Amino acid sequence: MKKRIIYTLLIISGVIVFFPIIYSLIASFMTTKDIMSGKLLPSKIDFINYRELLQNIPILQFFLNSLITSIVAMIFQVIICSLTAYALVFVEFNEKKLVFLLVMGSIFIPWEAIFIPNYFIILKMKLLNTKIGIILPFLANGLGIFLMVQQFKTLNKSLIEAAKIDGCSHGFIYLKIVLPLSKGILSTWGIYSFLNIWNMYLWPLMISTRPDSRTIQIGLKMIKSEEGTNFGVLMAAVVIVIIPSLVVLFLGQSQLQKGMTSGGVKE
Template identity: 85%
Template sequence: MKKKLFYTLLIFSGIIVFFPIIYSFMSSFMTTKDIVSGRLIPSEINFINYRELLKNIPIFQFFLNSFITSITAMFFQIIICSLTAYALVFVEFREKKAIFILIMCSIFIPWEAIFIPNYFIILKMRLLNTKLGIILPFLANGLGIFLMVQQFKTLNKSLIEAAKIDGCSHLFIYLKIVLPLSKGILSTWGIYSFLNVWNMYLWPLMISTRPESRTIQIGLKMIKSEEGTNFGVLMAAVIIVIIPSLIVLFLGQNQLQKGMTSGAVKE
């Protein structure tokens, strides 16, 4: 009885969570008349909303800009965070504790507090309306470094010591031992950083003033402003926006769960 109740609650919760996505998908094939009338299923399947979207808005340019910035930021965050964590765990130097404390302090600084300084830095570097200008403040992350430090501390130190005795360099140990044993946290942080940059709105809005450099979230706002009450076109754009997020979440679900629990228990 308890098991049936448990699964019933799970199914009910799943319907509530996914209903907006399902309705958006259905609405993307509806006419404005069907949407306003409150229909849940389109009277007929047509792709007019997608045709209008591709005709009037450079949605694929926005999509490509977001994809490039998200993938690039994810790659550099994984590399920079893991290298920093490796140095803090496996390399002995005098300023290690001070640097780690500074990194930890950076986690507690709200983004709004450094938003304007970052903008002026990008302005002085003449990187407005460039993908690099969007990515630059997100090449590293204090939280990612902290999580990887905790993961690296759980690794078997005897493997590292044996590699050092055999004359292996830090680069070899990092690439051949540490990274392969830390796939969980690397995948988790990759998913997190990708979705974080993909869903950014305010920072790309400030940095990019031209349509050719804008990301998908800004494009979605432009579509809402230009199309007005054409909800079908807006829902078609929403579906295009959320597809990458859903794919990343579904494909990386197992790694995400493993990464969130890795380092919680030391053997």
């Protein structure tokens, strides 16, 4: 009886959480008239909204721009954050505490405080309307470094010491021992960074002024402005926007769960 109640509550919660997504998918096949009349199902399945979207708005270009910037930023964040965390945990140097304090301090600096300085840096480097300009401020992240430091501290130190005694280099230890044992936190941070960059709006809006350099979130706003009350086309665009997020979450679900619980038990 207890399990039935739990399963029932989980099903109800799942329906509530996924209903907006499911309705967006259904509404993308409906006309504006059907949507405004409150219908939950389309009169007929028609891809006219998607065809109109592809014809009037360069949605595929926006999609590709966001996909490239999100993937590249995710890769660099995982690499740079993990390398920095490895150095802070396994490499001895005099300024270690100072570097860690600087990393911790960067977490508490609000994005709004460095938004304008970052913009002028990109402007001076002549990187406006480029993917590099969008990605550059997000190649590393203080929170990612901190989380990986905490994860690396839980690793079995005897493995690291044994590798050092055998003459293994830091590069070997990092690639062959530390990273394989930290797949959970690496995957978790990769998912987080991908979704964070994918959903950015204000920074790409400031950096990109040409349609060929704009991202999908800006494109979604453009669609809303140009299409006006054509909610069918807007819902079609919403479906395209959320597809990568859902794919990333479903593919990385198991690793995400491991990453959420990693560091809970020390050896």
